[in-house]
Amino acid sequence: MKWIEEMSFTGGRVLITGAAGGIGRKLAAGFAELDAELVLVDRAGSDWAPVREEMRGANGRPVCFMECDLEDQPSRQCLIDQLVAAGQPIQVLVNNAAFVGTSGLTGWAVPFDQQSVDTFRRALEVNLIAVFHLCQGLAPSLARSPSGGAIVNIGSIYGALGPDWSLYDGTSMSNPAAYGASKGGVIQLTRWLATTMAPAVRVNAVSPGGISRGQPESFVRRYEQRTPLGRMGTEEDIVGAVLYLASRWARYTTGQHLLVDGGWSAW
Numbered sequence: 456m457k458w459i460e461e462m463s464f465t466g467g468r469v470l471i472t473g474a475a476g477g478i479g480r481k482l483a484a485g486f487a488e489l490d491a492e493l494v495l496v497d498r499a500g501s502d503w504a505p506v507r508e509e510m511r512g513a514n515g516r517p518v519c520f521m522e523c524d525l526e527d528q529p530s531r532q533c534l535i536d537q538l539v540a541a542g543q544p545i546q547v548l549v550n551n552a553a554f555v556g557t558s559g560l561t562g563w564a565v566p567f568d569q570q571s572v573d574t575f576r577r578a579l580e581v582n583l584i585a586v587f588h589l590c591q592g593l594a595p596s597l598a599r600s601p602s603g604g605a606i607v608n609i610g611s612i613y614g615a616l617g618p619d620w621s622l623y624d625g626t627s628m629s630n631p632a633a634y635g636a637s638k639g640g641v642i643q644l645t646r647w648l649a650t651t652m653a654p655a656v657r658v659n660a661v662s663p664g665g666i667s668r669g670q671p672e673s674f675v676r677r678y679e680q681r682t683p684l685g686r687m688g689t690e691e692d693i694v695g696a697v698l699y700l701a702s703r704w705a706r707y708t709t710g711q712h713l714l715v716d717g718g719w720s721a722w
């Protein structure tokens with residue numbers, strides 16, 4: 456066996472949601488470098504220029520950019536129908552799109568008593584229900600993949616642990632309840648899907664720690680102090696874990712949840 460070939464996605468179609476986002480575009484570049492044919496999904500009006508830039512010089516395989524509002528069930532069904540009609544199996548599905556802490560929603564990243572039920576519901580729709588829907592709709596396609604299908608769901612440290620509010624002291628940042636609840640759901644959904652879709656499809660989750668994105672200096676300092684590896688994450692830090700779990704290097708791994716957080720959760 457050639458290990459380098461086991462890490463290649465040659466001949467496989469890889470679908471990434473939220474691919475125009477910070478982590479999504481680094482994932483796209485990583486999969487492209489390993490020879491994948493990409494289907495990149497994000498909201499209408501997304502700026503794809505940075506994604507194209509990231510992938511410049513990668514592999515020259517076809518890239519399909521698709522627009523879908525993952526909050527909207529008919530839009531999701533339309534995406535699934537189009538992918539199924541295309542006929543070519545999906546080898547890898549990366550459920551990466553989400554409302555995140557910085558999403559500009561009302562009743563979201565605000566103190567507990569101001570978080571709204573409507574926004575909580577919307578976050579569940581995008582962060583959790585859309586993951587279920589895509590996995591269910593694309594299950595037959597993933598199962599047909601000649602080398603076995605793989606799903607990687609992107610969770611979060613906040614799907615596994617509660618927020619340490621001392622990190623947020625003196626900042627306007629917050630941590631929405633719906634974010635943690637939806638990501639906790641994604642991590643458990645991963646285990647449910649893993650035993651349900653085996654042996655044809657492997658299902659795993661990767662949970663990033665906080666990514667450095669210009670947060671207030673006091674937050675960064677405190678965050679770094681409680682992180683064994685001494686820094687916040689970068690988007691690139693997440694890519695290797697996703698590529699590993701999506702590839703045949705992880706062919707005997709399913710139902711697992713890998714925290715990629717510099718040791719933040721190891722205490």
Ligand SMILES: NC(=O)c1ccc[n+]([C@@H]2O[C@H](COP(=O)([O-])OP(=O)(O)OC[C@H]3O[C@@H](n4cnc5c(N)ncnc54)[C@H](O)[C@@H]3O)[C@@H](O)[C@H]2O)c1
Pocket residue numbers: 472473474475476477478479496497498501523524525526527550551552553554555581609610611612662663664665666667
């Ligand atoms: N950035 C972090 O610190 C961090 C930490 C832990 C986990 N994560 C997870 O990593 C993943 C990527 O996050 P990111 O930091 O790159 O965020 P990002 O906001 O840069 O990217 C998220 C992408 O999802 C897309 N998206 C959101 N709602 C959508 C919808 N309704 N339909 C279609 N697309 C939609 C956005 O347009 C965006 O391109 C998310 O699942 C997030 O929860 C991020």
